[in-house]
Structures are given as structure tokens and as C-alpha cells.
Amino acid sequence: MARSAGGPRRSLLVERTAATVDLRADEALELLSAVQGPSFRTNPLRGAPPGPAGLDALAGRLPAGPIEPYPWIGEGFAFDGPTHELSACAAHRSGELFIQNPSSFLPVLALDVQPGHRVLDMFAAPGGKLAHAAARAGGQASFVANDRSRPRLAKLREVLELLGVEHVELRADHAEHLAALLGAERFDRVLVDAQCTGEALLDLRRRDEPRAWSLDRVQRFSYLQRKALRVGYGLLRPGGVLVYSTCTYAPEENELPVDRLLRHTSAHLEPFEVEGLSCPTRPGRTDWAGERFAGELDHTLRILPDERFEGFFVARIVKPSDATD
Numbered sequence: 001m002a003r004s005a006g007g008p009r010r011s012l013l014v015e016r017t018a019a020t021v022d023l024r025a026d027e028a029l030e031l032l033s034a035v036q037g038p039s040f041r042t043n044p045l046r047g048a049p050p051g052p053a054g055l056d057a058l059a060g061r062l063p064a065g066p067i068e069p070y071p072w073i074g075e076g077f078a079f080d081g082p083t084h085e086l087s088a089c090a091a092h093r094s095g096e097l098f099i100q101n102p103s104s105f106l107p108v109l110a111l112d113v114q115p116g117h118r119v120l121d122m123f124a125a126p127g128g129k130l131a132h133a134a135a136r137a138g139g140q141a142s143f144v145a146n147d148r149s150r151p152r153l154a155k156l157r158e159v160l161e162l163l164g165v166e167h168v169e170l171r172a173d174h175a176e177h178l179a180a181l182l183g184a185e186r187f188d189r190v191l192v193d194a195q196c197t198g199e200a201l202l203d204l205r206r207r208d209e210p211r212a213w214s215l216d217r218v219q220r221f222s223y224l225q226r227k228a229l230r231v232g233y234g235l236l237r238p239g240g241v242l243v244y245s246t247c248t249y250a251p252e253e254n255e256l257p258v259d260r261l262l263r264h265t266s267a268h269l270e271p272f273e274v275e276g277l278s279c280p281t282r283p284g285r286t287d288w289a290g291e292r293f294a295g296e297l298d299h300t301l302r303i304l305p306d307e308r309f310e311g312f313f314v315a316r317i318v319k320p321s322d323a324t325d
Contacts, residue, residue, distance in 0.1 A: 013210055017199065017249050021282050021304060032204040034305040038083040040097045041075045041105065045135050045164035048096040050074030058097065061090035072276040073105055075135075078308055095162040100128045102279075103303050103312035107193060107245040108132045110272050110316040115140035117188040122175045122232055123195055125152035127159035133191075134165045142167040144182070148174055175228045179235060186237035194225045196246040196253050200311025222252040229261045239321040242267075245314045249302075251288040254313040258284075258300065259293040266323040269296040272316040279309040 018028035042054035049057065051074045055067065065081025079086050083099065091097045113119055113133040121130045124145035134141060145160075145168050147153045153172050160168055173181055197217055202210050229244060236242050246253055261267050284300030286293050303312040 119189040120187040125156040127156040131163040146171040190242040196248040199248040225257040242317040269299040271299040280304040
């Protein structure tokens with residue numbers, strides 16, 4: 001493959017990403033250099049309902065730039081202006097809206113939290129997805145929110161307070177220890193928004209990127225993600241749903257951990273599609289580097305970035321109602 005400018009590490013990342021999403025190297029470089037404009041969601045927990053009514057409720061507390069709805073999610077909007085104007089507006093300061101990339105709405109849609117559900121968020125900080133799930137459940141679900149980093153946990157607490165989220169137990173445990181620490185408790189929903197190499201967050205317009213990325217780092221995260229998925233699945237009640245998501249492209253961090261869970265448990269994948277989703281997508285890979293994955297992996301969803309969406313991967317995993325694992 002042709003080498004891109006910027007050194008062997010940069011070239012390898014571009015080549016791997018191109019192979020992952022079936023693009024040319026120059027197209028993958030453009031994908032890894034994409035910059036997204038700001039988006040936000042309205043927050044009914046602070047009195048801003050979905051859709052046009054939400055914007056009407058925020059009249060006079062929004063910035064002046066044009067705002068366009070995302071037709072596939074009632075509470076989501078794109079802002080045609082600089083992020084600092086959005087973050088400075090009165091509605092943001094009050095928690096009536098929350099700045100969030102639309103890709104991060106997708107795990108919440110896949111999780112489909114309902115009133116009365118008990119939910120475990122294994123890597124919860126900074127809290128946007130948990131707060132969104134709570135809002136979609138009308139504030140009637142309860143959560144265990146875990147993050148090992150105490151500074152990140154402090155940020156999570158701040159976000160939840162701002163957005164009016166209640167019924168949350170905060171924990172600062174290693175994800176791999178949660179099974180032992182939570183004992184016999186089981187959850188209706190588990191979110192594993194996994195720590196990852198964040199390939200989709202890199203900006204290769206910067207000549208010094210990727211500074212921290214390496215194949216060794218990809219493999220280390222892959223190992224930790226596999227362990228986290230096994231723990232999360234074990235804490236899921238029969239009939240429950242686990243959503244696995246990342247902001248990276250590497251199949252070692254996306255399809256491979258899910259494939260290993262499918263091989264060694266009763267788990268199965270449900271197709272996850274969003275009607276009218278306005279961004280480029282790919283189904284999950286069923287092979288990589290000479291290895292075949294479960295055919296079900298094509299039920300997963302990979303988001304390619306554009307002017308609004310960051311790169312993302314989402315898998316909706318179900319535990320059968322008669323499962324014993």
C-alpha cells in the first residue's frame with residue numbers, strides 16, 4: 001500500500017482504517033481528518049421536550065445561528081455556528097440543552113431504557129449517554145454509574161446534577177471487579193461504552209498525530225474490552241440488553257471482542273438500524289486479518305464521520321430469556 005505523509009505510524013493507521021471500512025488510503029486520510037460542527041439535544045428533565053416544542057420552550061435562551069433538527073431523533077439538533085456560542089447560551093448553562101455529538105445518541109437508542117429499568121453504565125463518565133438514557137426513560141429508571149477515575153467521576157457528578165438526573169449510584173471501581181462487588185444484582189440494561197484507542201477522535205490534519213496510537217495499544221485495549229464485555233454480560237439479567245460501543249475503527253477493538261463474547265456465551269446480536277440516519281455507515285465486519293468472525297457481526301453498526309458525525313461502533317447484544325450464564 002502507498003505510504004501517506006507523516007511517518008510509518010501515521011501511514012499504518014491510515015492503511016488499517018482504509019482496509020477496515022473499504023476505502024482508498026486517501027479517502028481514509030480524509031476520514032481521519034474530519035472536523036465536526038456542534039450538535040446538541042434538548043433535555044426534558046429540565047423542561048425542554050423533544051422536537052420543535054423543545055426549541056420553542058428555549059426561545060430567547062439559544063444562540064442566534066441556524067438550528068436544524070435531526071429527523072431520526074426528536075431531541076437532536078445541529079447548530080450552524082461555533083461551539084463556544086452554544087456553550088455560552090442560557091439554555092446550556094441551565095441544563096435545558098446538552099452539547100453532544102449525534103454519534104453518541106446511537107448507543108442510547110440501542111439501549112432503549114424504559115421506565116422501571118435498572119441500568120449499569122460500566123464506563124459512565126463524563127455522563128452524556130447516561131443522562132440521555134435517563135431522559136428518554138422520563139427520569140423513571142435507576143442507574144449504577146461506574147468510572148475508575150475519580151476526576152472523571154467528579155465530572156460525571158457535575159453533569160448529572162446540571163441535567164437533573166436522579167436515581168444514580170456512583171461507583172469508582174475497576175470494571176473487571178464489578179461482578180464480585182455487585183454480587184447477585186442483575187440489570188435490565190448494561191452499557192459498555194468502552195475505553196478505546198479513540199482512532200475516530202484523532203485529527204490527522206495535525207502532523208504530530210497519532211502521538212499515542214500503536215498496534216500494541218490496540219491489542220491492550222482489545223484485551224481489556226473483552227474482559228469488560230464478559231463482566232457486563234454476566235451482570236445482565238436473562239432477557240436483558242447490553243450495548244457495546246466505541247469511538248474507534250480497529251476491528252480488534254470492535255468486532256473481535258463481540259465475536260469472543262458470542263463464542264463463549266449464549267449472547268446473540270440483534271440488528272441495530274436507525275431509520276433516516278443521516279450519515280455514512282458500514283455493517284460490522286465478519287472477517288479481519290485472515291480471521292473469520294461470527295456472521296452475526298454484520299448486525300452491528302459502524303458510523304463513518306462527516307461534517308456532523310464522529311466515527312463510532314455500536315452493537316446491541318441480547319441475553320436469551322432462558323440463559324444461565
